[in-house]
Amino acid sequence: MRVLETDISMNGALFLLTVNFLIAQLFCAFFLVISRRSRIPSAGLWFAAAFAVASLSAVFEVMIRYGDFDRIASFGAFSSVLSALLMIRVGIGRLYAVPANIWTITALLCAALPLNLMIYDLPRGSFAHSLGYQMPFAIAELICAVAVYRSGRRETADRVLMALLLVTAGNFASKVYFAVKFSGGDTAQAYLGSTFALVSQSLSAVLVVSTGLTLLAVIVVEIMDDAKANSEIDPLSGLLNRRGFDARVSQILARPMSAYPHSVIVCDLDHFKAVNDTYGHGAGDQVILAFGRMLAGHAPPEAICARFGGEEFAIFLPSTGETTGYLFAQGLRNSFSSLAIIGLPDTVRLSASFGVCALASPGDSIVDTIKGADSALYDAKKGGRNRVNRAGQAISVNPEGWQAQA
Template sequence: MSGAGFLLAVNFLIAQCFCMFFLAVSARSRNRVAARWFAGCFAVASLSAVFELLVAYVPPARPWAILAFASMLCGMFMLRVGIGHLYGLRTNRLVLALVFFAFVELDLVIYDLPRGTFRHALSYQTPFAVALGMSAWAAYRAQAKNLVDRALVVLLAVTSGHFLLKAFAAVLAGSGNTARDYMASQFALISQSMGAVLIVAVGLMLLCVLVLEIVAEEKVNAEVDPLSGLLNRRGFDNRVDALKAQPGPHSIVLCDLDRFKAVNDTYGHQGGDAVIRSFGEMLKAAVPVGALAARIGGEEFVLFLPQTGKEAALLFAHALRANRAVSPVPGLPAGVRVTGSFGVAEIGGNEPLRFAMRRADDALYAAKNAGRDCVREAEPPAVVLDVVRQAN
């Protein structure tokens, strides 16, 4: 086997590996459709290597040469469809199909042109450059700001441009007088070497985009309470410091659902889950943009309201209490109402968050002791600190 034939075999195996990688990633990625298109892209494009070998060793050469061209080009158009799914872009597959068949027809027309000429080389390589250029343009049009996404755009553009450079290389290095001569030409070594590098680069970059999305999604899932749909304690702790660093004032609202154990005892855990789910949906709909809402205990919730003073926080808590008091819970009898008790604290100056949370918690207990279904304001930070000093 010639050096070019060996590189064709290597490129085929590399493409098959990437096909399996993308299929594996599709099992976990929310962009599983895109991952499957990428797997198909590498699987179909890899057939070009098989057909190139058949051109050299199994006459007649013409059908194998056309199939080699068509399989590579089809893989590139499948890449464009996958890019569309990856970035949520609309893809007109009919147009892509028409362009594909037009390029295959062009390859049929130029097949008998003298090889080693710029006319033949440019006509042969341009369809590949156009197909990859469409993918680069689609990824660019998505305006993704992630560094890896931008790197993918650059890599696709470079890969597109390299096909035009290959047209010059085919003329300068010589690609043989016939399709069967290609395998023994110097250009075949150049072409397959460049192809191996770019196959690996594009495949790794696409995998990187998908894997980073999986990691980001797993991180989000680890910080979200699946029942209420709100942040959990970890998600709240990971985000609250950045909001607290903004210019104040800020406020904390703690809420505890009233007599929640009685709900579980009467209607079972499914009834309790319905209450948590309903309250979580209410909070998500009510919290202002930029605020944090989290479930930090069984039936306990916290709200961080950035750049919000205690008066506005109290009004907000009263609105939540009133809404909860009159809202039915889906899944429970129509007359059942589950109320909530609220404690509100404005964070003072450089007061640590845990102190403000403690004051809001004391206010919450005061609301419970006052008969539940009410809102209580926390003592000012200075009062709490004085009490702590006296206790010490």
């Protein structure tokens, strides 16, 4: 009966080793595929390599069962798992912008690998063997958890990953006690056939799958966030598009203590069609790019700048009155009219027209405010272009007299 129980435990352990190997290979493939879509592909590649290396531990443990070189196979199993954990630390460093300290990793490897060889002849159920074998794993997992914590990221997936890394570190640390309490045998082969090995490997499989899935989730969330951000960016000007503009403005207006008034400036490049017709669409693209860079460079940090389409742009100035918005637009008008643009002759200077409207109180509509600014822009165009006009201002002012009007 005792032999039968041992055979069942042995077969169960071998089954789990096979499952762990296949799971690790699947995660390796998943990370290789997903890294191609990630903004930080090196993180996914490190994770893929880590799971590929970790899968070798199952091969080494099977070699212990059927081979006659237990010392080498046991060392190989230990080395592959520890190396994989440290590779995950490197991948986390890439993903979370918390670079791994090469000296810490090297020191851990230089201490753990010789130690593993030294403790091999100790009984597997002894405290000294368990401590020397399990603690490097616990330390590696703890280093990974600390890296996630140091990143400052606290999204749900980040918190789950940090918790799983800490639980896994605790799992390795607890094995120091349980390996002694429920001894799996004095030799590597005896350990593999023990009930403790079956339970230990089952728990490890659950933690490996959970950690792998969470790492995948973190990368998928990062890819989705990037895709959303890219969908809100105008590729030519580098500014927000209309969708991104509306989303950012809505966030500001939704604040409980949003400080009114806010100003909206709508601007349009003068005679832009003539630029395309005379100098080509390449030159027109350079004009759009130059104007977008000028807006981004002159706007205050909290401003929201966007290209609505064609040659039309908009700026939202939070907690800014109409007079201040008007002065800011005049500064933009002056800067652009003196700007030299790549693709145009040195003697050619362009101009733009601006309309300004204020969002005075929470009861005002941002849509109506944009329409007001657009109407003011139309008046500026009708009044001769290269001008700034306020909403409700019947006649566009002469550029030279803007200071008196302000």
